[in-house]
Amino acid sequence: DxxxxxxxxxxxxxxxQNVTFRCDPISEHNRLYWYRQTLGQGPEFLTYFQNEAxxxxxxxxxxxxxxxxxxxxxxxxxxxxxxxxxxxxYLCASSLLEVADTQNEQFFGPGTRLTVL
Amino acid sequence: xxxVTQAQTEISVVEKEDVTLDCxxxxxxxxxxxxxxxxxxxxxxxxLIRRNSFDExxxxxxxxxxxxxxxxxxxNFTITASQVVDSAVYFCALDTGxxxxxxxxxxxxxxxx
Numbered sequence: 001d002x003x004x005x006x007x008x009x010x011x012x013x014x015x016x017q018n019v020t021f022r023c024d025p026i027s028e029h030n031r032l033y034w035y036r037q038t039l040g041q042g043p044e045f046l047t048y049f050q051n052e053a054x055x056x057x058x059x060x061x062x063x064x065x066x067x068x069x070x071x072x073x074x075x076x077x078x079x080x081x082x083x084x085x086x087x088x089x090y091l092c093a094s095s096l097l098e099v100a101d102t103q104n105e106q107f108f109g110p111g112t113r114l115t116v117l
Numbered sequence: 118x119x120x121v122t123q124a125q126t127e128i129s130v131v132e133k134e135d136v137t138l139d140c141x142x143x144x145x146x147x148x149x150x151x152x153x154x155x156x157x158x159x160x161x162x163x164x165l166i167r168r169n170s171f172d173e174x175x176x177x178x179x180x181x182x183x184x185x186x187x188x189x190x191x192x193n194f195t196i197t198a199s200q201v202v203d204s205a206v207y208f209c210a211l212d213t214g215x216x217x218x219x220x221x222x223x224x225x226x227x228x229x230x
Contacts, residue, residue, distance in 0.1 A: 033218070042121075042208050042220030043162070056216035091162070103150045103212040105164040 002026060004109035006092050012115045013082055020078045021112045025094030032075050033106060034067055035091040036060070043091055049075060050097065082116045089113050119144045121211050123221035130199050131229050138194045138224045140209030146170075151185065151192045152210040156223070162208070168192065199228045 005024045013019050025032050030051050035043035046065070048056040051072040064082075069075040079086055090113075093106035120143040130136045142151065153165040166176065168185050176183045180197045196203055206223040 040222070042210075042223050043218075045217045045219070048216040050216075058217070089160075093162075103167075103218075105152060105167050106162075106218070107164065108154075108162040110161050 004092055004094055004107050006090075006109040006112050008112060009110060010113045010115075012117065014117050015082060015084060017082055018078065018080045019082060019114065020076055021090055021092075021114075023075045023077070023092030023094075023109060025074070025092070026096075026107055027073075029094035029096050029107070030072070031095045031097050031106075032069055033093045033095075034075070034077050035093065037089045037091055037111070046077075046090075079114075082114075084116045087114055087116045119146075119211055119213060119219050121209050121219050121221035123207075123209055123224050125224045126222070127225045127227065129227040129229065132201060133198050135195060135197050136199050136226065136228075138196075138207050138209075138226070140192045140194065140221060142190050142192065142209070142211045144211060144213055146213040148213070150212045152212070152218075153183065153192075153194050154208045154210060154220075155205045156208065157205040165194075165207075196226075199226075201228050201230050204228045 007022045032049040034046040037043045045058050046061050047067045049069040052069050064080045067077045089111040091111045092109045095104045095106045122141045149170045151168045154162045156162045173185050182195045184193045206225045208223045209221045210218050212218045
């Protein structure tokens, strides 16, 4: 399967613990996005990478959140000192930049559902 | 400010009915992209269509059609002869060529047999 994959699919943690999620995009895609989705809402943008460079971060992303894409392939999203309000589905998506200043469709992974107790 | 409004929270239809999902967007940019995505009960968002701001042609793909009107800032989606498998949450999204895609809150469509 050559789609976007995310691990783990589910994570239950206690408040105050750190968690890390992984996203493997479609291999030739140079753009990678992280979103958060809560029940009954659309995905909310968190951050964006073009290759290994993190080019945009949402104001939603507090200092407890950090994302990396070290070699321009897979990405990790870490949440430190989790809070109950962090409970959500965390979605990863990738796309291919072919022409500058254009936007192609994004391919989404199945998400990681985080529950903070 | 950029915004996407999907005023219909839930729509329920009977199979074979036509249904239109509304999307209204706000942006001051002259170049932008609009998208529709489908999120079935299994959860994974699936791309349906992309439109750029310079292409106002309507599009038809099988039972799906899209009506883009810049004059009213709308990008509506119609499903003809709906089927149970069309039941899902549908999201309209806006991208102004930067890195941030703005999604609407979604419209949940129920198609009853």
